Amino acid sequence: MMITRQHIVTWLERCAVLLEEKRAYLSELDSPIGDADHGINMARGFSKVVEKLPSVADTDIGNILKTSGMVLLSSVGGASGPLYGTFFMRAGGALQAKQELDSSDLLRLLEAGIQGVVQRGRAEVGEKTMLDALVPAFDALKARVEQEDDLITALQAALAGAEHGVELTIPLVAKKGRASYLGERSIGHPDPGAASVTLLLSALLDVVKSSSRAE
Amino acid sequence: MKKLINAVDHVITEQLEGMALAHPELKISLDPKYIARADAPLTDKVAVISGGGSGHEPMHGGFVGVGMLAAACPGEVFTSPTPDQMYAAAHAVAGTAGVLFVVKNYTGDVLNFETAAEMVHDDGIKVQNVLVDDDVAVKDSLYTAGRRGVGTTVILEKVVGAAAEAGYDLDQCAELARRVNSYGRSLGMALTSCTVPAVGKPTFTLGADEIEIGIGIHGEPGQYRTTMKTADEITTTLVNAILDDGEYRRMLREWDRGNAMWIEREVIDTPLVAGDEVIALVNSMGGTPQSELYAVYRKLAALCQSRGIRILRSLVGAYITSLEMQGVSITLVKTDSEILSMWDAPVKTPALRWGF
Numbered sequence: 001m002m003i004t005r006q007h008i009v010t011w012l013e014r015c016a017v018l019l020e021e022k023r024a025y026l027s028e029l030d031s032p033i034g035d036a037d038h039g040i041n042m043a044r045g046f047s048k049v050v051e052k053l054p055s056v057a058d059t060d061i062g063n064i065l066k067t068s069g070m071v072l073l074s075s076v077g078g079a080s081g082p083l084y085g086t087f088f089m090r091a092g093g094a095l096q097a098k099q100e101l102d103s104s105d106l107l108r109l110l111e112a113g114i115q116g117v118v119q120r121g122r123a124e125v126g127e128k129t130m131l132d133a134l135v136p137a138f139d140a141l142k143a144r145v146e147q148e149d150d151l152i153t154a155l156q157a158a159l160a161g162a163e164h165g166v167e168l169t170i171p172l173v174a175k176k177g178r179a180s181y182l183g184e185r186s187i188g189h190p191d192p193g194a195a196s197v198t199l200l201l202s203a204l205l206d207v208v209k210s211s212s213r214a215e
Numbered sequence: 216m217k218k219l220i221n222a223v224d225h226v227i228t229e230q231l232e233g234m235a236l237a238h239p240e241l242k243i244s245l246d247p248k249y250i251a252r253a254d255a256p257l258t259d260k261v262a263v264i265s266g267g268g269s270g271h272e273p274m275h276g277g278f279v280g281v282g283m284l285a286a287a288c289p290g291e292v293f294t295s296p297t298p299d300q301m302y303a304a305a306h307a308v309a310g311t312a313g314v315l316f317v318v319k320n321y322t323g324d325v326l327n328f329e330t331a332a333e334m335v336h337d338d339g340i341k342v343q344n345v346l347v348d349d350d351v352a353v354k355d356s357l358y359t360a361g362r363r364g365v366g367t368t369v370i371l372e373k374v375v376g377a378a379a380e381a382g383y384d385l386d387q388c389a390e391l392a393r394r395v396n397s398y399g400r401s402l403g404m405a406l407t408s409c410t411v412p413a414v415g416k417p418t419f420t421l422g423a424d425e426i427e428i429g430i431g432i433h434g435e436p437g438q439y440r441t442t443m444k445t446a447d448e449i450t451t452t453l454v455n456a457i458l459d460d461g462e463y464r465r466m467l468r469e470w471d472r473g474n475a476m477w478i479e480r481e482v483i484d485t486p487l488v489a490g491d492e493v494i495a496l497v498n499s500m501g502g503t504p505q506s507e508l509y510a511v512y513r514k515l516a517a518l519c520q521s522r523g524i525r526i527l528r529s530l531v532g533a534y535i536t537s538l539e540m541q542g543v544s545i546t547l548v549k550t551d552s553e554i555l556s557m558w559d560a561p562v563k564t565p566a567l568r569w570g571f
Contacts, residue, residue, distance in 0.1 A: 035293065035433065036414065073330065074247070074299040077290060081297055082326035120326055173358070177322040180359035181435050 001151055003101040007207050008064055009057050014203040016046035022199055030192040033179040038080060038192040045076035045084070060099055065109070066092030079177055080193060083117050083130060090116030103145045103154060110138045121176065128174040128186065130193035136161035137201055152212060155205045162198045166190050216415050223412045227269050227289060234276060238565055241279055244307070247300040250276040251286040255308035261379040261388045262286065262308040265317040265372055266301060267324055268293040270411070271432060274369060274535045277566030283376035284317075284564070292411050292538070293433045295323030301331035305340060313341025313385040317372055317392065319364025320348035321433075325468075329477065332470055341385050343470055345392040347371055349399040349546070351456055352429030352438050356465035363431050366496050366546030367399030369534045370558070373567060377560035389469075391557070395548060397484045400460055402453045403544030404437070405430040405500060409537050428452060432500075432537045432544075446507065450514035453545045458487055458522055487549060489523030494530070494558060496546040501536035503543055508532065511543050519547075528558055534566065 019026070019042045026039030049068045056067045065088050073085030094112035095105060114134050123129045140161030144154035167190070174186035220226050228245055235243040242253040255262070265275040266288030275287035286304040290296035305314045314335060318328040328344055335342045347364035356362065375392045383391065405427045408417035418434035421427060426444070429437030444452075463484040471478045487493070497512045499505070508531050519526050527550060535544070550558070561570025 035418075037294065040413075041294075074297045077294045077297055077327075078323040079295075079326050081295075081323070082330045086330070120330070121322075175358050177360055178433075178435060181353065181363075181431070183358070185436070 001208070001212055003106060003151070003208065005057070005061050005064065005099055007211060008061050009053055011204050011207045012046070012049055012053060012064070012068055014207055015200050016043070016050045018199050018203050019043045019046050019196070026192055026196055029190060029195055033174060033182055033186045033189045034192060035178060037078065038196065041076045041078055041080055042084075042196050045072045045081065048072075048075040060097050061101060062092045062094070062096035062098055064092070065089075065095065068092070079121070080196075083121055083193070086116040086120045087113035103151055106151075107138070107142055107145055110134070110141065114138060123176050126172065127176050128169045128172040128179065128191045128194075129176050130191070130197050132169045132172075132191060133162040133165040133194035133197035136165040137197070152205070152208055155201070155208055159198065159201045159205055162194070162201050166194045166198055169194050216410050216412070218410070218412060220412055223415075226412050227291060230269070231276075231289070234565075241565075242307070244303065247303045248296070249286050249288045249300050249304035249307065250279050251304060251308050252279060252281070255285055257285060257308060257310040257312070259310055259312055259382075261312045261383065261385050262305070262310065262314045263317060263372065263376050263379050263388065264288070264301065264304055264308065264314055265368070266290070266296045266304075266328075267319050267321070268295060268433065270409075270538045271535050273533070273566035275372070278369070278372050278376075278564050280562070280564030282380050282560055282562035282564075282570075283373055283567065285379075292413065295321065295327045298327050298331035298334060301328060302334045305331070305335045305342070306338070309340050313343070315375065315379070315385060315388050315392065316342065316344045317368065317375070318344055318346050319368055320346050320361055321363060322360050329468070333475075336470070336472065336475060341472065343385055343389045343472070344468070345389055345396065346467055347396050347399075348465070348467075349396065349401045350431065351400050351402050351460045352431070356463075361465050362463065363435065365403060365432055366401040366498050366535055366544050367396060367548055369496060369498075369530070370399060370494055370546065370548045371395040373562060374554055374557040377557040377562065380560065381557070391553070393482070395554060397482060398549035398554070399546060400457045400484075400487070401544055401546040402428075402456050403430050403432070403498075403500065403542060404428045404449060404453060405540055405542035406443075407502065407541040408434065409501065409540035411538070430542065432535060434537065434540075446510040447514045449543075450511045450545070451518060453543075454515055454518045457545060457547055458518075458524065461486055487524060487547065491549050492525045492527050492551075493519070493547045494528045494550050494554075495519070495526045496534065496544075496548075497529070497531045498535055498544045498546065499533035500540040500542035500544065501533060502539045502541035505532065508543060511545070515545060527555060
């Protein structure tokens with residue numbers, strides 16, 4: 001199956017719902033090693049994206065993602081704003097004029113987004129950041145796509161990769177952002193940014209699953 | 216929580232509205248939020264723009280005016296402003312000489328200001344970013360986000376604002392800013408915590424007889440906690456840490472205008488030594504009264520004298536605060552004739568005003 005423009009719109013709406021539901025959970029994760037606002041900031045940012053969606057829903061996927069990135073950039077704040085904003089803006093840039101995405105397009109979405117996050121944040125895997133969920137998700141998705149598995153199977157593998165990546169952040173010492181000032185005291189806590197990545201992926205899986213049932 | 220607020224969500228907006236009424240010489244935009252000189256845009260002078268989370272007042276909005284900042288962008292309390300604010304502020308104040316963004320080294324501020332610089336550059340405005348990272352509480356830059364930007368910011372914004380007023384071009388302003396940052400060292404401590412309005416409870420907790428040395432201005436964890444001490448003992452701890460601080464090396468990013476990309480340069484701060492001349496800032500974290508700051512200054516002056524450090528200028532008061540936190544930070548910035556003449560130049564802002 002293909003991911004349509006409508007799927008992307010529904011995905012972003014689903015992200016907003018899920019982030020609102022998990023707002024307190026994400027902020028709690030951010031409490032011991034950050035400043036307890038990750039859930040509040042992400043929920044606010046995606047609610048602004050949803051407000052903006054009607055004005056771009058009829059364009060193309062690249063434009064929808066790029067516009068969403070710009071909204072996140074100006075509404076999330078903190079470090080997550082530029083990082084998520086850059087992710088969506090770069091992902092959109094890689095998918096200009098696309099009306100639907102096949103699995104290789106989905107790989108490009110993630111790859112371009114990840115490259116943007118790496119450039120903006122100058123982080124690498126293992127530093128207790130959102131990359132610790134994004135990169136294993138991409139690797140798992142790529143392996144499944146190369147085996148020509150169906151989209152749902154591939155996305156399930158991506159989500160599992162991201163969730164495993166979040167668990168792997170628990171014993172890590174943070175080297176980026178405010179958490180880095182805690183040094184060894186950051187051990188024992190998962191990274192909130194990595195956790196929010198899994199929510200966005202699970203929202204995408206939800207949308208694709210429910211659409212395939214409808215078919 | 217007891218605070219003079221009407222509604223938690225309106226704290227920043229109402230503060231800006233009040234500031235606009237009290238200071239007609241400022242132009243204040245509420246959406247997106249920025250504070251600018253009312254006589255902007257500047258025609259042929261560099262526009263020095265700063266910003267950061269709110270809750271540190273008078274920094275930065277109180278430093279907007281002739282001889283200091285052209286504009287300031289306030290974020291939510293303790294939260295970085297977003298690039299659309301810096302972008303709008305730059306367009307409101309920039310003339311032909313371009314924009315210098317002064318950025319305190321916190322990951323959110325750095326990423327948002329870098330994004331803003333790219334946007335401003337794309338519009339054909341000359342831009343450069345300079346970082347302030349002077350908090351000696353952070354020892355290494357390899358395994359952390361590096362030293363945080365604290366008290367040196369105040370002195371840097373004054374000095375570089377004067378240079379811009381004197382007609383320095385963008386590269387000259389940036390070079391002077393980097394030198395002031397490299398010459399500056401700070402350390403703070405907390406007697407009490409502070410409460411972010413939207414959170415409603417203290418950012419951290421200290422026991423009745425407990426203090427924290429090396430606290431960050433957003434309540435970032437310090438170096439250690441200890442029991443309450445005398446003003447002289449606390450001042451000695453802070454001043455010795457600053458004067459005994461060794462060489463500090465890190466990679467700092469700057470904008471390569473020609474190639475439209477970020478490049479990294481190694482910057483090395485050398486220790487203060489006997490014979491150095493400094494500007495000294497004794498700063499209240501918000502809740503500590505002026506009387507106690509002078510008690511700290513008294514000991515600071517004695518310690519500097521015994522170590523052969525000459526204090527040429529001083530600033531004692533609340534300039535970079537953490538809401539109502541009780542505590543103090545000390546900043547020493549090595550000075551030279553150029554920095555000193557820029558420090559002495561006239562300034563006319565809500566919080567710093569002399570020579571007019």
